[in-house]
Amino acid sequence: MSASLAERPVCPDVLDADVTAPAPGALRPGAFGNAVGLSCRECGHLEQLGPHYACPECFGPLEVAYEFPAITREQIEAGPRNIWRYQALLPVPTDITESPNTEPGFTRLLRADNLAAALGLARLWVKDDSTNPTHSFKDRVVACALSAARELGATTFACPSTGNLANAVAAAGARAGIKTVVFIPSNLEHPKQVNSAVYTEQLVAVNGTYDDVNRLASEIAGEEEGWAFVNVNVRPFYAEGSKTLGYEIAEQLGWRLPDQVVIPVASGSQLTKVDKAFQELIALGLVEAKPYRIFGAQATGCSPVSAAFKDGHDVVRPVKPDTIAKSLAIGNPADGPYVLDICRRTGGAVEDITDEEVREGIILLARTEGIFTETAGGTTVGVLKKLVETGQLDTELETVVINTGMGLKTLDAVSDRVGPAAVIEPSYAAFAATGIS
Ligand SMILES: *Cc1c(COP(=O)(O)O)cnc(C)c1O
Numbered sequence: 354m355s356a357s358l359a360e361r362p363v364c365p366d367v368l369d370a371d372v373t374a375p376a377p378g379a380l381r382p383g384a385f386g387n388a389v390g391l392s393c394r395e396c397g398h399l400e401q402l403g404p405h406y407a408c409p410e411c412f413g414p415l416e417v418a419y420e421f422p423a424i425t426r427e428q429i430e431a432g433p434r435n436i437w438r439y440q441a442l443l444p445v446p447t448d449i450t451e452s453p454n455t456e457p458g459f460t461r462l463l464r465a466d467n468l469a470a471a472l473g474l475a476r477l478w479v480k481d482d483s484t485n486p487t488h489s490f491k492d493r494v495v496a497c498a499l500s501a502a503r504e505l506g507a508t509t510f511a512c513p514s515t516g517n518l519a520n521a522v523a524a525a526g527a528r529a530g531i532k533t534v535v536f537i538p539s540n541l542e543h544p545k546q547v548n549s550a551v552y553t554e555q556l557v558a559v560n561g562t563y564d565d566v567n568r569l570a571s572e573i574a575g576e577e578e579g580w581a582f583v584n585v586n587v588r589p590f591y592a593e594g595s596k597t598l599g600y601e602i603a604e605q606l607g608w609r610l611p612d613q614v615v616i617p618v619a620s621g622s623q624l625t626k627v628d629k630a631f632q633e634l635i636a637l638g639l640v641e642a643k644p645y646r647i648f649g650a651q652a653t654g655c656s657p658v659s660a661a662f663k664d665g666h667d668v669v670r671p672v673k674p675d676t677i678a679k680s681l682a683i684g685n686p687a688d689g690p691y692v693l694d695i696c697r698r699t700g701g702a703v704e705d706i707t708d709e710e711v712r713e714g715i716i717l718l719a720r721t722e723g724i725f726t727e728t729a730g731g732t733t734v735g736v737l738k739k740l741v742e743t744g745q746l747d748t749e750l751e752t753v754v755i756n757t758g759m760g761l762k763t764l765d766a767v768s769d770r771v772g773p774a775a776v777i778e779p780s781y782a783a784f785a786a787t788g789i790s
Pocket residue numbers: 489490491515517518617618619620621622623624680681727729730757758759
């Protein structure tokens with residue numbers, strides 16, 4: 354990282370929101386698998402495993418550090434067909450497969466020849482995370498956060514959310530029998546509100562942006578006892594769940610890495626963890642080392658990371674979101690600087706597209722591959738198209754695009770653009786008059 358933390362927008366009220374840490378030795382042995390501590394991404398300080406997320410030395414973000422034993426492909430392949438096949442690589446106990454949890458992951462990796470032909474790409478895959486239990490990639494991160502929350506003795510499972518996270522927290526909490534409280538911006542799409550409220554009575558709609566909701570969550574985490582906010586005070590554990598997307602892509606390609614990956618960016622956590630996953634697989638000898646390029650996708654109406662990428666800045670300047678891609682509408686992305694670093698270091702890029710192009714991206718994926726994605730996926734597919742058109746993506750190389758969500762949650766985005774070609778009386782003459790053949 355070239356940017357010093359002092360140059361970064363750090364939200365100070367986030368820093369004192371740790372929930373009470375358990376007494377040393379209070380943790381169940383093996384509660385976090387092969388994880389050995391939490392290490393600071395800025396200064397390397399090692400902190401004990403617990404509900405911490407900010408470095409006590411420099412306030413940098415903490416991430417899970419491991420000491421991995423030798424792990425073979427065969428061991429992983431013998432595991433369950435969900436994210437827990439990668440238990441040894443995650444901060445979760447070995448008996449996680451027996452816990453009453455939703456079981457996300459091992460979603461399909463689809464060869465996308467039609468979309469590839471439409472865009473002029475040699476070889477393209479769609480990693481389709483719309484088939485997770487609550488229809489977004491957030492079920493992966495929530496499963497890991499829930500495991501940590503229970504091991505740390507949390508009594509309430511909570512989150513600030515742009516929508517999908519609230520759906521995943523509410524559902525996983527219901528199944529695990531733990532109280533949930535989920536916070537969303539009040540202007541969220543109606544289907545996403547219903548998709549949370551159906552699982553929990555405690556959905557709180559806040560009049561403000563996601564960034565306002567996030568600040569409020571940090572404040573509550575500092576005031577209330579026993580609350581695990583999945584993406585605040587147990588964020589290091591939550592974030593590790595995104596690594597499973599990277600592991601699955603590699604395993605499903607036959608234990609090898611793709612050349613290029615296009616990933617949507619909200620907080621930027623997912624993108625950084627796919628890179629971490631690839632690095633771990635290389636270090637463990639599970640895949641051959643090779644260069645790969647990582648690309649980030651944003652909607653122009655909330656594109657602070659793309660703007661910084663284009664300006665050559667290491668610092669991400671916060672924005673006030675204004676886009677239909679609400680699941681990506683984080684104006685002050687916590688992992689923004691790390692996304693910039695990864696995309697630059699791997700020879701990728703961060704790009705953004707208009708809301709109109711987001712809608713076109715949704716329809717393009719639906720009509721070429723039969724996958725109905727939400728606005729986040731429309732953003733990712735639309736950015737893929739723009740990267741090809743602007744020559745930033747190599748069309749000869751093998752590319753994976755990640756579809757992180759499901760179109761039924763954002764119907765309004767395209768409901769004006771698609772519909773009946775004709776409304777007719779039930780007669781052959783009326784049908785013939787339409788010209789449809
Ligand atoms: C949350 C979300 C993202 C982005 O996640 P980050 O890890 O915060 O960048 C992408 N797609 C969908 C559908 C999401 O809900």
